[in-house]
Amino acid sequence: MSLSIGVIGTGYVGLVSGVCFAEQGNTVWCMDVDTEKVTHLRQGKSTIYEPGLEPMLQRNVHEGRLHFTDDLRMAVRNATVIFLCLPTPPDEDGSADVRYVLQTAEDIAAIVREENLGGRRIIVTRSTVPVGTSDKVREIFRRVAPDADLRVASNPEFMSEGNAVQETLAPDRVVIGSSDPEVVAVLRELYRPFVNDYDRPLIVMDEKSAEVTKYASNAFLALRISFMNELSRYCEAVGADVEFVRLGMSFDPRIGRRYLHPGIGFGGSCLPKDIRALSRSAQEAGAPLRLVEWTDRINREQLERFVNRIRERFGGSIAGRRFAVWGLAFKPNSDDVREAPSLKVIAALLGDGATICAYDPEAIETARRVVGERIEYARDMYHALVGADALIIATEWGEFRSPDWQRMKTALRGHVIFDGRNLWNPDELAARGFEYYAIGRRSYAP
Ligand SMILES: NC(=O)c1ccc[n+]([C@@H]2O[C@H](COP(=O)([O-])OP(=O)(O)OC[C@H]3O[C@@H](n4cnc5c(N)ncnc54)[C@H](O)[C@@H]3O)[C@@H](O)[C@H]2O)c1
Incomplete structure (x- = not known):
């Protein structure tokens, strides 16, 4: 089933994810605040060097499945699954600064409320975020748009630069952090072409364990x-x-x-x-x-x-x-x-x-x-x-x-x-x- 996907933050993770989701037949709205980046991408020019990325980007733009915008509203209106691929830079004390993730969650909730957008939307954190961030995002949704159907999931990214396209299309594993069966069902459907039951599993766990899994993997x-x-x-x-x-x-x-x-x-x-x-x-x-x-x-x-x-x-x-x-x-x-x-x-x-x-x-x-x-x-x-x-x-x-x-x-x-x-x-x-x-x-x- 083709899904309508939003990707917020079109850097290394967001661009590769967006292109690969489009490559599997989904309609993808990639959003970034960097307007120069958006202009380049609209012309089919990759803003990063990753083997195999640019031709796939061009093909999907040409076939009308991949869109780039600097307008968050556009992505929120059009997408039912929204991936947050935003930076989480180090704070002064070394901890991860989740300001961009939390602010964007707040902005998404405000758009849904102001525009009275109906239907379920799943907001998926793909950035590397500290344990407990999904809870904070959920809290923001409750506060800003209490009547909206906004769900939360964690889906850490494990790809490594230099092999990003290959590793995204055929990942070692996909980790989904969610205790919500409806959310899991949608993400399972989205990832069906990327995983298999033998050696590329989709692993479902609670949100906190998913958040820790990402840090534990990199630390190891x-x-x-x-x-x-x-x-x-x-x-x-x-x-x-x-x-x-x-x-x-x-x-x-x-x-x-x-x-x-x-x-x-x-x-x-x-x-x-x-x-x-x-x-x-x-x-x-x-x-x-x-x-x-x-x-x-x-x-x-x-x-x-x-x-x-x-x-x-x-x-x-x-x-x-x-x-x-x-x-x-x-x-x-x-x-x-x-x-x-x-x-x-x-x-x-x-x-x-x-x-x-x-x-x-x-x-x-x-x-x-x-x-x-x-x-x-x-x-x-x-x-x-x-x-x-x-x-x-x-x-x-x-x-x-x-x-x-x-x-x-x-x-x-x-x-x-x-x-x-x-x-x-x-x-x-x-x-x-x-x-x-x-x-x-x-x-x-x-
Ligand atoms: N680069 C990797 O190999 C890799 C792998 C796994 C996980 N991650 C994690 O993924 C996250 C993103 O990493 P990245 O390397 O893609 O970062 P990046 O800096 O390449 O991309 C982030 C993008 O977000 C955009 N952005 C910033 N604020 C925004 C906003 N408010 N709204 C919309 N767009 C905004 C920036 O313009 C930029 O294009 C980080 O948490 C990182 O730790 C990165």
Whole structure:
């Protein structure tokens, strides 16, 4: 059954969700306060880089199933299921700021009341929100539009940037938090094309458990990375190679392969903010999550250690040095630079008086909006190396893995590489004449 869907907030989550709901035959109204974004999207131009997204966006706009608007009323009038995909940025104390979600719930209720809109509407929180937010939304509906039939559900988003379209169309699981059988029935129908009974289940639970499931999942992924990063320090100290250790661990099906890569730490718009929000919520609840607190701490230290290694290599002072940085996005196949480790490394090096020329296949424009002209941006990966004292690998894009070594040696003055993503084999790099510093592995220093 085709449904009429509203998506409020058309960023990474909202746009991908909206496009994928339309792709399955639903009529979707995507709303955003950013009018420039809405104009672009109406023309079929994607505002984010996600593999496979733009053609699907264009097709669904063309076929009249996907609409973009900056008018919340339009979405509320037309949709019976409304997804809130709004930002939940960190507050000063690390907790999640749910202001946008709650204000929008209030606005939706006011529109329904003022326009006397009849019929049932299900408001689904897809943003990552602290436990208890669904209760707050329900309270707002009772207060602002007591006579309206406004229902609430939690439906956390688990997709990861870079694979968002694929993971939304075929998710590992869909979690629905609701104790209302009518709401569950509608959402089951909506998700029917996305899930199956064998390996992609739809899991129904109460709202609070759904809200916690999202934070717990992200915290666990982050914990795996921090575990490996801390282990990398131990491997360096005892002369083991963390990449062998990782391989040896990862073929154990009880452990699995993903989120085990040591590096310069995790970034992005979700993991860092979500683990801090979870830590904060757990402290407030009197049930601190100490492993989660340490996950954050280890992540910060990992980046500091990397920067310190660069400083030490140049005798403690990098003022006047020039660095090439490969990779700006917080992960490959994305143009997202929010909380990207690359930008933290760049900020530290700039603060020490170094100059930087960076290259990224997709994230130069998003990085430019944050860093501005304080660094140079290269047209290709080799151009970034010209005259640099050292190369820093900050993101593991596929195209960096098999470079033209001769071109690298010609352009890179210093023949020094700080590999924050363990792209290459240290022995091979040494044989090619590079001074090579990796994470948790043998380094080849002069
Ligand atoms: N990005 C991810 O990979 C990811 C994955 C899972 C969950 N989440 C969660 O989903 C939520 C959204 O994340 P995102 O990455 O899509 O954020 P985003 O910043 O990319 O998108 C949010 C959008 O909301 C719009 N917006 C802000 N205020 C608005 C308002 N009042 N009305 C309408 N639109 C408004 C913004 O203009 C923006 O386009 C967050 O809670 C995040 O933690 C994100």
